[in-house]
Amino acid sequence: MTRRQFSREFKIEAVKLVTDRGVSVAQASRDLDVAESVLRRWMRELTAAPAAAFPGHGQLRADLAEIAALKKSTGSGRSVTFSRSPSSAWVSRIRLRSNPSSAAWMSASVSFSSSRTSSSKFSSSFERVAQGRRRSRRRVRPRERRTPFGSRRAGGRAGRSRPHGVRNPRPSRWRPAPRRRRRSGVVGLEARRARGRGPARHRPRRGPAVRSRGRGSAELVGSLFLQVANAVFFGSLLFGYAFLWTVAPNWPPPAYLEPETLAVALAAGGVIVAPIAVRFAQSRLRSGAMPYLGLALAAAALAALVAAGLLVLRGLPDPQAHAYAATVWVLAGYTMFHAVLAGTMTIFVMARAASGFLSVRRSGELRVVRFWTNYAALVTLLALAAVWLPGLLT
Incomplete structure (x- = not known):
């Protein structure tokens, strides 16, 4: 993951946008897709020494x-x-x-x-x-509007049908993808999307809502459908646990698992703190600041959920001895897996923010992390309640 690089001219123009044109720092950071703290640092450097500011950028060879x-x-x-x-x-x-x-x-x-x-x-x-010789930029002629069957043009003249019959909304700004990108596989395309296109320059609001610019980004929609199937699987685990209570021949087990005080404290703290911390990080990002504190708290809360699951597994008897121990082992492992997965996503988003690929309009990764964190907290609450309630009631 590479850091974003800005030229000296871009930094000077960004500072002039605030000092000369009267634009607020928050608005300029949103328009230029630059963190507010970075923009203020540029202003201090340019005000202190205008001639020596930003060394190594914009100098002629x-x-x-x-x-x-x-x-x-x-x-x-x-x-x-x-x-x-x-x-x-x-x-x-x-x-x-x-x-x-x-x-x-x-x-x-x-x-x-x-x-x-x-x-x-x-x-x-x-x-x-x-x-040396520079390659001239090829200008692509925009496609004309066609009928649904691709038989006539917009002016009414008859023409041969072409494979592309949909008119581009902005033909002068959008260009078709190169052939080598169209021929690449799904893995390469996804890797290019995850890597990002770098900073948004002087036209931040132009172009389609690709990657993580909209509320219905591809990452969030894909996570939603995946969690629907995941929730069905978790529901089947709970149903199997209840089914053993009613029809298992050797039920109840010799002893139920009694909750430990440390495990209960870690699970309660993780379930409460993790969703709140991710929401706090999202609100910080919307205000123009970096969400490091909220993401760090969320990662610590998810680590507490993993520790609670390990304490549950330590207090269990041999899973091969009874169906109760095997079922509780599967439920604890399920919650630990999702806590580790959400924590890995949180650390990845922190690295993206440190590299400059997270801003007000690029918050799709943070929404995905919030979605998975909420799900991990919910399944941990349901699974541990199903494990500890029989021991408390008996």
């Missing part, structure tokens, strides 16, 4: 500085044309790096034309010498 100096010396009335051969560009790069102070060799490969051109063409020709 020696070859680009030499090119800029040559551009000023030639004047703005002439355009510069360079050789487009990749080999000559590579040789130019090597010579600039080896001896950036001398620019006499560059005059041999530069031919000045008498036509006046814009400064954008002038700068791009110099960049082509230092960095």
Whole structure:
């Protein structure tokens, strides 16, 4: 997992958005998808030393500085044309790096034309010498609207049907995925989605609601359907436990499991603290702060649930001796598994937040963690109540 990198120009523009345009820090952090504490740190660094702020970002290399100096010396009335051969560009790069102070060799490969051109063409020709030929960005023509059967266009002219008959809502901004991405498997696609696209730049609200931007994200919907099947399995365990009470031949067992004070305290604390801590972390993230405290409390509460399950297993007799011990062993293992799973998700979200991939509009992972934490607390409460109540009543 890599940290997000910001250029010096982006940091300066983000600070100017607050200082010059009067935008609040909270609003700027939401729009730029940057934590509020990080934005305030940028403001302090730029206010303390504007010239020396953000070292190592936005500085020209020696070859680009030499090119800029040559551009000023030639004047703005002439355009510069360079050789487009990749080999000559590579040789130019090597010579600039080896001896950036001398620019006499560059005059041999530069031919000045008498036509006046814009400064954008002038700068791009110099960049082509230092960095080689650049690949032009291909502009994709937007698809036209079609009928449901794909037989006619929007203007009414007859045309051949194509496999894509749905019009894109924003054809000028959206582009079709490359072929190599369409050919990749489900595992590679999911790994790319989990890795993220990095920081949202100057257009944070443009584009579809992909990944974790909406309330109905793919992670949350998938977890919902998985928990429905999981709850059915847990219900079957409780039904089997009650079924043994009614029809088992060697029931009741020789002795029921009596609750320990430490196990009850750990289970009660974990069941109460874990959902509240995750909800507190979610509220902190909505306000623009990082949810480290709430996630740490939730991880500690889930660890307490695991400890309570271990104490239950320690007090059980041999699971092969009686069906009661085997059933209680399965119920305790079920609760411990879900507590460990929710704790692993909590630690993963903490790492995502530390790397800068969690913000106000990127809270899908935190909603999934809250969903699994609530389920782990609920099944722990039901399972331990079913295990300890017979010992308390008898």
